[in-house]
Amino acid sequence: MPPKTAQIRLVSSHREVYEPCDDSFALVDALLADRTNIVDHCPRLCLEVGCGSGYVIASLALMLGQEVPGVYYIATDINPHAVSVTRETLDAHGVDAELICMDIASGLEKRLAGMVDVMVVNPPYVPTPDDEVGREGIASAWAGGENGRSVIDRILPVADRLLSDEGWLYMVTLTTNDPSQICLLMRKKGYASRIVVQRSTDEESLHIIKFWRDSDIQLDTKEIITTTKSVSARVMDSLSSQFPQLPFWRSSNSNCL
Amino acid sequence: MRLFTHNMLSSNIKGVANGFPLRIEVEQVLEKQVDFNPDFLKNLFPKLEWKALVDAARTMGYAELPEEADSLMLESEEFLRKFHHALLELHLEEGALVCPETGRKFPVNKGIPNMLLHEDEVPDLACNQVLCPTICERYGKVD
Ligand SMILES: C[S@@+](CC[C@H](N)C(=O)[O-])C[C@H]1O[C@@H](n2cnc3c(N)ncnc32)[C@H](O)[C@@H]1O
Numbered sequence A: 001m002p003p004k005t006a007q008i009r010l011v012s013s014h015r016e017v018y019e020p021c022d023d024s025f026a027l028v029d030a031l032l033a034d035r036t037n038i039v040d041h042c043p044r045l046c047l048e049v050g051c052g053s054g055y056v057i058a059s060l061a062l063m064l065g066q067e068v069p070g071v072y073y074i075a076t077d078i079n080p081h082a083v084s085v086t087r088e089t090l091d092a093h094g095v096d097a098e099l100i101c102m103d104i105a106s107g108l109e110k111r112l113a114g115m116v117d118v119m120v121v122n123p124p125y126v127p128t129p130d131d132e133v134g135r136e137g138i139a140s141a142w143a144g145g146e147n148g149r150s151v152i153d154r155i156l157p158v159a160d161r162l163l164s165d166e167g168w169l170y171m172v173t174l175t176t177n178d179p180s181q182i183c184l185l186m187r188k189k190g191y192a193s194r195i196v197v198q199r200s201t202d203e204e205s206l207h208i209i210k211f212w213r214d215s216d217i218q219l220d221t222k223e224i225i226t227t228t229k230s231v232s233a234r235v236m237d238s239l240s241s242q243f244p245q246l247p248f249w250r251s252s253n254s255n256c257l
Numbered sequence B: 001m002r003l004f005t006h007n008m009l010s011s012n013i014k015g016v017a018n019g020f021p022l023r024i025e026v027e028q029v030l031e032k033q034v035d036f037n038p039d040f041l042k043n044l045f046p047k048l049e050w051k052a053l054v055d056a057a058r059t060m061g062y063a064e065l066p067e068e069a070d071s072l073m074l075e076s077e078e079f080l081r082k083f084h085h086a087l088l089e090l091h092l093e094e095g096a097l098v099c100p101e102t103g104r105k106f107p108v109n110k111g112i113p114n115m116l117l118h119e120d121e122v123p124d125l126a127c128n129q130v131l132c133p134t135i136c137e138r139y140g141k142v143d
Helices: A022-033 A035-041 A055-067 A080-093 A137-141 A150-162 A179-188 A215-227 A229-242 B003-008 B038-047 B050-059 B071-075 B077-089 B133-141
Strands: A045-049 A072-077 A098-101 A116-121 A163-174 A191-200 A205-213 B023-031 B090-098 B105-109
Touching: A022 A035, A022 A055, A022 A163, A022 A191, A022 A205, A035 A055, A035 A116, A035 A163, A045 A055, A045 A150, A055 A072, A055 A080, A055 A116, A072 A080, A080 A098, A098 B003, A116 A150, A150 A163, A150 A179, A163 A179, A179 A191, A179 A205, B003 B050, B003 B077, B003 B090, B023 B050, B038 B071, B038 B077, B050 B077, B071 B077, B077 B090
Parallel strands: A045 A072, A045 A116, A072 A098, A116 A163
Antiparallel strands: A163 A205, A191 A205, B023 B090, B090 B105
């Protein structure tokens, strides 16, 4: 019997809540593709940021199911309608998660630091004017600001803080988000990365990227400081081979500046 | 909301130093049975603020937890059962969480805390040095 995921007909909806879409399916497919690794990993705490309809967190809970009992699931969303819809979706599938309406993981960052074993995010990633980000309702489901990076760039340091030493992050990105540069940022924080699923439609190319802490990289980072070029060149080689179709290095004008 | 979640939540309103633990106001508590998993409890124990859990459980009407606990007690099944019940089986279904420093109330409806801040409560870190210092710094270097 193939592992279970959430069933679309049991996923609840609301006009202000993002419905499961290609990106949601790609993320769940990535989790399925990596499922045996996750099972072997025996996660205790899984977190989804931006749960929307609840399709992803319900699928994760279902696919880990009996094999990894007693996992504590937490899901957040900035949209109050989304967390309510997620509750209905979870109930309809007979699974449970703790739901909190908040900005990313703002009220959890202090105390939950270093405790999350699996974090999944399908962020708002569509490039939009910056002032559309974080608006009420459905717009917050996709509006990602400049290069679609404004929410992603706030999520990355939170992930770094919350993930346990053995923690894994699965995140959806779009080509326009410059995933190779995201990987490089994370690499500088000591994370290795790998594309688990790649999917192209007419308009967009989605990558589901998995990040994990890699102790070798931390050594490399020190090396970068002392010996400069050689290691970053290596990193760029390995990243550009992962993202062959991308203009590899796009200078970023982030909202951070 | 379970009390493990409560133990992991703090108020992050602008200017608040610690924001933990949030005081619980109870309107309705539910109990839902969960499979007993001693390993999970043993693993979490060191991460918890025990006193916050004891007080929260008492507010929710469960006063069986010892005032103080140490890791030796994790050998006792009786202790673990109580710990399990308080941490995972009690749910705040309706009520509020109150910031210990400002008194600001965060409503809890249908078991879901709403921790969203008003604009003037958000710490000045939307995307600046505090929240993502590394990223800002990195961007500074990238060109
Ligand atoms: C692309 S949708 C994904 C929904 C769902 N996870 C899925 O895959 O179908 C992005 C979700 O992130 C939420 N979101 C946007 N900004 C957020 C923020 N700052 N904190 C938490 N959630 C946010 C949106 O409300 C929306 O539900």
